[in-house]
Amino acid sequence: MSADQPAGSQPDSQRPDSQQPVRRALFIATILTGSFLLFLVQPMVARMALPRLGGAPNVWNSAMLVYQALLLAGYAYAHNLGQMPIRRAAKLHLILLVVAAVTLPVALVALPPPAPGWEVLWVPALFAVTIGPVFFLVSAQAPLMQRWFSLHPRAGEPWALYAASNVGSFVGLVAYPLLAEPLLSIHAQSLGWSLGYAALIVLVVLSARARWRVEAAQPETAPSVEDEAEAIGWPRIFLWLGLSAVPSGLMLSTTTHLTTDVFAMPLLWVIPLGLYLLSFVVAFSDRRALAGTITLAAPAVMLLAGGTAMISRSSGTMMLAMGSVALLFVVAVVLHARMYELRPPASKLTLFYLVMSAGGALGGVFTALIAPVVFDWVWEHPLLVIAAALLMPLRPLEDxxxxxxxxxxxxxxxxxxxxxxxxxxxxxxxxxxxxxxxxxxxxxxxxxxxxxxxxxxxxxxxxxxxxxxxxxxxxxxxxxxxxxQGNRTRSYFGIYTVRDYDTLKLRSLAHGTTLHGQQSTDKALECAPMTYYGASSGVGIVMGQAQKLYGPGARIGVVGLGTGTLAAYYQPGERWRFYEIDPAVLRLSQNGTFTYLSHCAHNPQVAIGDARLELAKAPPSSFDVLAIDAFSSDAIPLHLLTDEAVGVYLRALSPRGVLLIHISNRYIGLQPVLSAIARHRGLTAVVRDDNPQDRTLLTPSAWVLLTRDPAQLQTLSQLRPDAPWTKLAKPGAQVWTDDHASILPYIRWNNMMRQP
Structure with a gap:
């Protein structure tokens, strides 16, 4: 006997259709579970891909594009199932859920690496083949369960269940960085998700059983999509598309805009997506007061926060960041609330969600695929803000x-x-x-x-x-x-801005909020090392003494090209090789924008591709000195700082070689991470914190030195007694690995509110 069945009543199987229990709680639980799993697996698969893809903002946008496409396919599937009799639809859906389970536990598919420049297609393909089948089926739960729920004659309006769906999505999204990633390895996360998938199948079985005897008032032949669209009207369909596409695109463009030009802080990508999901909770709620209040305040928010949408000065503060995410939330609530007000009858529920999902995918395609190719900056962001102003209902306080x-x-x-x-x-x-x-x-x-x-x-x-x-x-x-002026270059991996300072005779390269190097335009000083690479920096000390440490034929490797500043330390006879993932960065050194490679080092070798993968192909003991300098703004190249990554570096180093890792960062303290790896591998590890007096040409930096030969450090100290090295901080609680790593314990929370 079920919990909502009174004692002494007939069993469900003998009761008339109209007297069957509604079981609202069961359908809410099924929807919550499906949505929770859906948004838990998104960051989980992205985290799995870090060793291959790194942490560029567009990697996350590519992942979101795939998820939106799969969501669209899942909603189309739910729409078709919604036209079938409940028993046939339930049988088909459950069979497919069980068949898709053979792809579990979730694991990254071993696709061959992409050719340079093809990442924009390869990354979505990797995500699609890795998570496609189960994501496609799980994504159908929200509209399908609402459709099944509405079949009961006493069910009432099903729309509020979509708000429950987005509550589950939000909880899953937040649970990953706060709980799953810090506490569980990738393998354990995958197994746990598989158990959740099994629980979802059980809930779907129970939901189907709850409607097994309920006869829906449907004609024998379900109307086609075209018939339904014609009944609703294509203008209304196109309006739904616009109202759903703009918030979706704005969510992704806000992420890119914030991490590129405003406030590149850890975990920032969670906030736009989380607020986007919460907007559905407000917009689809039965209680309309909050949505109405936000709609009334929307014009003021649009002017105050939307008015900053074209800032590209890399001088953002927490205030600007908060304004950007507030704008996203308000726009999403207002446009989604207008969609809710234009909703069709419950009989066309799945078509409504199908069109809404199509709009979300269109927004993703524009932001993740079209914009990086068409625009040299995040122009999609202000364009979407303007589109929102043209679509949102404008309610004046005083007309x-x-x-x-x-x-x-x-x-x-x-x-x-x-x-x-x-x-x-x-x-x-x-x-x-x-x-x-x-x-x-x-x-x-x-x-x-x-x-x-x-x-x-x-x-x-x-x-x-x-x-x-x-x-x-x-x-x-x-x-x-x-x-x-053509000062910017945009690629899949980021937006690079070249600026000339004529009075100082300097040319700089910035990636978002981070300076990636500068060079003097004075020919007499063009080979002078600047910014993080001055003679008193950790890397400057080692590079300057390389021939005294390893002889005139010293072999130098550098991960991360930037302006090519480290090539200023090149001495005749040395063999240098740079590793750079972005061809756009290399072009800046080849077209004369920066001349460190061509004028200072006589065009050393440059390997294009992910450095970790390329170094794994290098012969053992290929380098005497290897410098890792591959930060993307303040984002952490986590896949380059795990124990496995250090193992790749040590294999490429000679037994007496020196490994240098650049850890300058505003928001994350990385010394405990590398200290733990050094202890695990028995390495000597020290750090050089350089605070130069001349802040015009030089920048404070922190470089960690790791070596298997302590004598090398002693030699360096004798050669440069004026530039001491210090011990690393206490090791972290665990060693970062590809399977288990989290930046959460190392975030410098007190720096979050400070201006970059």
Missing amino acids: LRRLPGLDPGMARLAAYVLFAVAAFLCWQLAQYAIMPDPPVTRLYFTTGIVLIGLVLVPWRPLFAGLLVLLMLAQGGMETVYGSG
């Missing part, structure tokens, strides 16, 4: 058109005058946007513009136009100028 004694023509004229005043204020603001002071003046101008913008809400074109002007005034003109 100028309804003021007593003001006819519509005069109200429109007043709106144009106010727009002209706001445009003048934007022009004034642009004069101050590039200045550090005075911030109060910028605040006054911004406040005035926003207040006028709120009055212009009834006139959507004027409101959207003012938003564009505000974007341009708050840094957009500088961004447009940079694109016009």
